[in-house]
Amino acid sequence: DAGVIQSPRHEVTEMGQEVTLRCKPISGHDYLFWYRQTMMRGLELLIYFNNNVPIDDSGMPEDRFSAKMPNASFSTLKIQPSEPRDSAVYFCASSLGTVASGELFFGEGSRLTVL
């Protein structure tokens, strides 16, 4: 398996623009997670899905952020409108079972810069 695949790897945009990040989890994994990493706040969980259903979105910063998982092999994280404070590395991860029982496999991340 190719692992968790994220795109784009890098995105530079201007404040107010819409940003869409994409993720393809490992085939067969039931859980998908979106994390954000910054120097100030470390790795923060934004939202996670189980069998394509959002389970916990309490980490989503505000209404400008939304995430979808239309099928088992694809998820998006959208920011509209983007702001400079959204600049971070966004990681997607997937796992076969719950986080209590096994490891997460991370994608290589999407580095977002909002000017």
Next chain:
Amino acid sequence: EDKVVQSPLSLVVHEGDTVTLNCSYEVTNFRSLLWYKQEKKAPTFLFMLTSSGIEKKSGRLSSILDKKELFSILNITATQTGDSAIYLCAVPLSSKETSGSRLTFGEGTQLTVNP
């Protein structure tokens, strides 16, 4: 409040030194603790610990959990420059909003191994 705290936040050593990284936690319904290594890109899994006193070992890395004192340590012996990375500790925390659990990361320890 549930939390995961790592120390030190930063450590600089010379090749050949032995290092000990610490992770303490306060968690309701503890189930497991995980260690990850993050070099330039995505975090990669090292160990999962569920039982006190049982050492997990992989080459020069080892880890142990103390469920009574609520901490784990990660040891690296005979460090090499390739061990330079951020080492992350993570614990599944029960989600307030759902019956699921969120894998919550500590701030990480930035280890630098100089030749």
